[in-house]
Amino acid sequence: MSTGTHTETPGPTGVRLPARFRNVDPFSLWPIAVMVAIIVVTALRSSHYFTVFNFENILSQVAPLGIVTMGQAVLLISAGLDLSVGYNMAFASICTGLLIEHGQPLWLCIAAGVGGATLVGFVNGVIVAQNRAHPFIITLGTSILLFGLDTQLTGGAPVDDMKGLYTAFGGNLPRGFPFFGLPSLTIPLVIVVLFAFAFLRWTPLGRRAYAIGGNEEAAYLSGISVKRTKIYLYTLMGLVVGVAGLVLAGQINQASFNLAQNFELQSIACAVIGGTALFGGRGGALRSLQGVALWGVVQNAIVFAGLSSNYQQMALGAIIVVAVMVTRAQR
């Protein structure tokens, strides 16, 4: 090391951190801390709370949201976002559901649902990449368009039997090792979380997402094809949304236009609560998962406190505001 003028002092020579393993700021784990506090308090107040059954319940409640949040976090990191998530999930479920009603083989139904949502993601990506308009307004437009399409496709009446999908995601895994009777949608959740984690950490595309979100001009001047990267990211988001849509539809055994209302804002909220920057450049899969976990625990604890769902909304709203203030203070 030279003696160049600098603001930083060289670290102790023995410490060699792998490039990406930055020291985790303990402060950024605040959602976990709050969550633990809530769990302890609620457990002390209610003897039914601290049970395997209840935590399975929380898990199955937030799993679809968790899946979408992973995709939303990647987009937020790239300074994008997707507001068409809710109706795109519904779109996936409807594509699949209608084909199931027509007696098509399950693999084809699933492929149609996931493929349809992925196509929507691709279209979002192309429009966002080609126009310099903010993804907020573009995906809001897609969202409204999809709402109309979803309602038109189903005639307003839901598909009520998801057959194989319900078998897959409606129940629980076998008891004992290695699944311990967890809700079966834990599996897609874990897969998507691991995928998002690996994607952000170990893929060139994930790295480009950080670069574009952190400084789009610098990314472009570094030879990154910004447009192509955005198209890939939104297409992947479509894929994740498709998976989430089918998982949710299977869980509740229903495909309808209002399958996943408010998932777009909730997923953004969870990612931001977890510490992913709303305007790009920073964040991660596990961090965002913290937000989902806190979200689920709070919702559940309010029920145990015997309060109405209005209080859920108030509590969740307050958490978002606090999250933003905490993130600001960290800078």
Added chain:
Amino acid sequence: MTENRTGTVRPLLEAERIDKSFPGVHALREVSMNLASGEVHALVGQNGAGKSTLVKCISGVHAPDSGRILLEGEEIGTYTPKHAYDLGIAVVHQRAQLLPWLSVAENVLLGQMPARKGVAIDRGRANELTAALLARFKLDIDPEAPVARLGTPERQQVAIAKALFRKAKLLILDEPTAALDAERSERLFALIEDLRREGVGVLYVSHHLEEVFRLADSITVLRDGLLVATQSTEGLDQNEVVTLMAGRRLEAVGGRNDSGVSAGNGKPEALVLEHVTTDVLHDVDLTVHEGEVVAITGVIGAGGHDIARILYGLDRSYTGRVLLGGSPYEPNTPRQSIKRGLFMVPEDATRDGLVPWLSVAGNITLVDLRTISRLGLLSLRREEAVARRFVDRLRITARSIATPVRNLSGGNQQKVLLAKALAAEAQVLVLEEPTQGVDVHAKAEIHLIVRELAGEGRAVLVISTDIRDLLLFVDRVVALRGGRVAGEFVARETTYAEVLDLTVGARGVQAS
């Protein structure tokens, strides 16, 4: 105490021993100056001399670390732009900050629109007020026109009118003629004369010494954050000021070509521009040989930046021809440029060159993720190895290579950008303002590094407005004026004054 033509006794503005540091840079060292009402006071100095920091302290953007600023004898206690504005200190920037979708009148009277019965805005009255103000300073602008429709010179005038409406006592003009042609500049000078008569104090920040000598009653020269002189312009001449600005601080680096011929070093041509012409550039010819460091210099707007943009695929609207390594070169994107072996370090490193939250390693390897990938996945071990190699090589000082680049000093950030060029395996480097905003020590290091890179056979094109600095490490200097090549020098055989004269001095004026 300054002297001035109006002979006011009490200075309008007194800056006393202003000291200001930023991470890695001591920007101002106990600088003092005074300015009286009705005085036009020029602030000159090379890039990085501390002019803009001083302006920012006076206008409340930065609080000085020590020292105090007095307006009409009252100390300014709080340093916020709003407070400064309320006290009567207004800054008009090169790019005037106005609300484009509002009318001229609405911009001028912003927040102080006349209202009927205190509610409804009285548009007619607002237009009258504005028209009267504009007429007083002989400005021919329609008060009802939306600002978006005005050109840069008119916007500047609107910004000045806005300041005057608020009874600005001190008007700071930052490089006001940078975007103006000769005729528009004349009109601005006339306006400044009017301001002088009205008793407004004007702090005139400029590179153009001619203008300074024409307008200013007194002049303050900064160099490396130090006050070099603050005195009346009478009894000074342009050459003396040039000498004051230049000073001497760094030693020239060794290893430069000694052939002394402006034709280059006899090695193959790495980069050739032939008759390159755009809106700004006129028939520019330029050659950079392998192993050679060539500088393009000129005042802001002279065309250096435009050449960089063409070379990096950011501007395709030109005629003429560019050859890279002997074959035609017409990049459409930076990506294509990098593939052809040319890398550009942009002028504003922090704004355009680096991803602030990404680690040092992440920024360095961003230009070539393939090298650090295995089977399509990033290998963090390879990334670390590549990054560490360049960090050591360029002597980048950071806590670790995992530190976000935003925590690095300006000099180290600049070095990270050079490391990116190495990671991209570029054979031709285009460096815009490579030593801007870094301190003397870091400058010396960057000089050395650039020489080393050239010594390994790379061709380096430096685009810089800092003549004194570039003369220390380049082989040849090409002076641009008004988009034309005004002259070419062998760096060792020329002087700061000679080059400066060609870029800003009287000789080039008629040419443009």
